[in-house]
Amino acid sequence: xxxxxFCVLLAALAxxxxxxxxxxxxxxxxxxxxxxxxxxFDRSRPGRRLGARLWRAQIRLSPAGWRGAQxxxxxxxxxxxxxxxxxxxxxxxxxxxxxxxxxxxLLRVRRGEASRALAAAAPQLARALATELAAWGSGSQALSxxxxxxxxxxxxxxxxxxxxxxxxxxxxxxATAALHRAVDDAAPRLPPSSPASxxxxxxxxxxxxxxxxxxxLERLAASLEADAAAxxxxxxxxxxxxxxxxxxxxxxxATLVMLLATDPPALAAALSLPLLPLLGAAxxxxxxxSASVRRMLAA
Amino acid sequence: MIVxxxxxxxxxxxxxxxxxxxxxxxxxxxxxxxEPPPGAVGRLVLAAAALASxxxxxxxxxxxxxxxxxxxxxxxxxxxxxxxxxxRAQSHSAASGRGGMPSPALGRLVAGAxxxxxxxxxxxxxxxxxxxxxxxxxxxxxxxxxxTATRLPDVVLAAAARRAVRSARHDTAATVDVLAATxxxxxxxxxxxxLTAGHAPPALAAVLRAAAxxxxxxxEPGAALAAEARRYxxxxxxxxxxxxxxxxxxxxxxxxxLSRIAGRMRAEHRAAALRRAAxxxxxxxxxxxxxxxxxCLAAVVACLVGGLLQGGTLPLR
Numbered sequence: 001x002x003x004x005x006f007c008v009l010l011a012a013l014a015x016x017x018x019x020x021x022x023x024x025x026x027x028x029x030x031x032x033x034x035x036x037x038x039x040x041f042d043r044s045r046p047g048r049r050l051g052a053r054l055w056r057a058q059i060r061l062s063p064a065g066w067r068g069a070q071x072x073x074x075x076x077x078x079x080x081x082x083x084x085x086x087x088x089x090x091x092x093x094x095x096x097x098x099x100x101x102x103x104x105x106l107l108r109v110r111r112g113e114a115s116r117a118l119a120a121a122a123p124q125l126a127r128a129l130a131t132e133l134a135a136w137g138s139g140s141q142a143l144s145x146x147x148x149x150x151x152x153x154x155x156x157x158x159x160x161x162x163x164x165x166x167x168x169x170x171x172x173x174x175a176t177a178a179l180h181r182a183v184d185d186a187a188p189r190l191p192p193s194s195p196a197s198x199x200x201x202x203x204x205x206x207x208x209x210x211x212x213x214x215x216x217l218e219r220l221a222a223s224l225e226a227d228a229a230a231x232x233x234x235x236x237x238x239x240x241x242x243x244x245x246x247x248x249x250x251x252x253x254a255t256l257v258m259l260l261a262t263d264p265p266a267l268a269a270a271l272s273l274p275l276l277p278l279l280g281a282a283x284x285x286x287x288x289x290s291a292s293v294r295r296m297l298a299a
Numbered sequence: 300m301i302v303x304x305x306x307x308x309x310x311x312x313x314x315x316x317x318x319x320x321x322x323x324x325x326x327x328x329x330x331x332x333x334e335p336p337p338g339a340v341g342r343l344v345l346a347a348a349a350l351a352s353x354x355x356x357x358x359x360x361x362x363x364x365x366x367x368x369x370x371x372x373x374x375x376x377x378x379x380x381x382x383x384x385x386x387r388a389q390s391h392s393a394a395s396g397r398g399g400m401p402s403p404a405l406g407r408l409v410a411g412a413x414x415x416x417x418x419x420x421x422x423x424x425x426x427x428x429x430x431x432x433x434x435x436x437x438x439x440x441x442x443x444x445x446x447t448a449t450r451l452p453d454v455v456l457a458a459a460a461r462r463a464v465r466s467a468r469h470d471t472a473a474t475v476d477v478l479a480a481t482x483x484x485x486x487x488x489x490x491x492x493x494l495t496a497g498h499a500p501p502a503l504a505a506v507l508r509a510a511a512x513x514x515x516x517x518x519e520p521g522a523a524l525a526a527e528a529r530r531y532x533x534x535x536x537x538x539x540x541x542x543x544x545x546x547x548x549x550x551x552x553x554x555x556x557l558s559r560i561a562g563r564m565r566a567e568h569r570a571a572a573l574r575r576a577a578x579x580x581x582x583x584x585x586x587x588x589x590x591x592x593x594x595c596l597a598a599v600v601a602c603l604v605g606g607l608l609q610g611g612t613l614p615l616r
Contacts, residue, residue, distance in 0.1 A: 223472070241587060249591060259606070270605060279601070
């Protein structure tokens with residue numbers, strides 16, 4: 001069995017060496033080869049799926065770049081695990097587990113970021129569409145014009161929505177449906193009452209009266225900005241308390257950790273019976289109070 | 300005996316976890332999503348509805364008056380999703396020509412959801428009680444759990460409906476904005492209401508859809524909207540109803556009037572949010588000063604004193 005495995009390994013090496021030779025003969029350097037492999041991964045089905053998850057988390061990395069970053073984190077983790085006494089295969093397994101689970105946790109925690117970015121950029125989207133709709137009077141032309149005029153400073157979410165919608169229009173799609181689909185693609189599982197969905201709904205009225213729709217989009221942008229300003233003002237009024245509800249427990253926890261790390265008798269006392277349940281109860285009380293303070297101020 | 304106790308406790312815990320997973324599984328409505336096929340929950344609710352028709356007390360007289368509004372207000376709450384799944388399973392079985400089960404009314408489906416909740420909640424408790432307290436106590440606990448759990452869907456649905464009405468108050472201005480845009484674009488009132496309802500939170504959407512139906516059946520628009528707003532507990536739509544009435548009687552342009560109302564609602568909402576922040580800020584400061592900071596300080600001091608006592612360095616005589 002080991003002989004077969006050795007033969008397969010040799011064959012794989014031979015095939016890889018042949019491919020490398022061909023690449024060099026065609027004038028491609030090693031860096032180009034890596035870039036082409038990265039592009040191929042980005043275009044593959046798993047790469048596209050990962051790209052969609054990265055967009056939803058608003059992490060500006062290509063799928064290949066994300067995998068490269070994971071590899072760059074995995075190497076030091078494996079070295080640390082090996083230095084801590086783990087066998088090399090175990091260290092590799094630990095690093096792979098840490099990096100894979102940490103990466104997917106990060107993507108999962110941030111999966112609503114695209115929706116938030118699109119909600120924040122909805123006034124910009126509404127203004128861009130209003131300007132073009134007032135100028136052209138046609139939904140398709142408005143989408144194409146908005147894409148052409150989108151500047152470098154525009155939000156990435158707006159750019160993505162407009163480009164997606166314009167591409168669908170160029171392929172013969174209806175402007176209204178194209179904008180709806182583009183919004184849905186840019187922020188999947190967006191509730192229908194979200195700001196971007198409302199912009200798409202108002203834009204759909206251009207078939208009835210494009211001038212009135214342009215005015216309505218402009219007014220909607222102003223309303224969305226007023227809503228955001230009201231939220232920001234209310235948050236600013238309670239910002240210090242919200243921060244202190246988190247900062248005080250964190251400072252206390254840091255002090256406690258330093259004390260327990262530098263004072264073995266204190267650590268022994270903290271792990272003994274009278275103090276351990278007291279510390280647990282204090283933790284529960286502080287976490288509950290902190291959460292309820294933040295909840296009270298968020299409502 | 301200990302092994303069987305542990306096995307029963309583990310089984311009960313697993314059942315509790317499975318029940319909670321089933322209850323808390325949440326699906327967000329998606330724009331343009333196709334109708335999903337009926338799942339296991341829908342078939343279970345349908346089967347439980349058939350069984351519930353033979354059991355007394357699961358269908359209640361108040362269902363007809365309160366349930367439709369609550370289901371419309373809180374479609375994402377788990378009892379509403381169970382009932383929707385039951386309706387989907389029912390229509391699927393009717394469309395596929397199987398038709399093995401009779402078509403239950405809404406009240407019977409709700410009774411099925413109540414029975415299903417009771418059946419899911421009682422066995423874990425009974426299993427734990429059998430393991431630790433014996434058969435008589437477990438029978439008593441099972442009966443109590445069954446009776447309590449059958450009330451759970453109603454409690455959850457009522458709470459979710461109240462929350463929906465509360466959160467709808469924040470979104471009224473945005474919804475009125477969309478209604479103003481549709482009116483300004485020249486859509487007929489029922490069309491405008493239905494289109495706006497598609498982009499409004501559930502509570503406002505329910506009011507607008509019901510008012511559109513009333514209007515389509517010949518009712519006066521203002522009166523229809525006012526009546527539905529009262530029925531769903533959203534009195535702030537009364538001003539919109541008044542604008543509809545003025546438009547009908549005096550011919551005032553609806554779009555501009557609705558935009559004005561939305562602007563005023565937004566200003567009121569902003570003022571209320573700032574008032575609330577000003578009122579709650581000191582309360583939160585009090586909670587930080589009286590609960591969080593002293594508890595943190597007490598924990599640090601306790602560890603410090605414990606360390607000194609443990610090391611024998613505390614200068615006590």
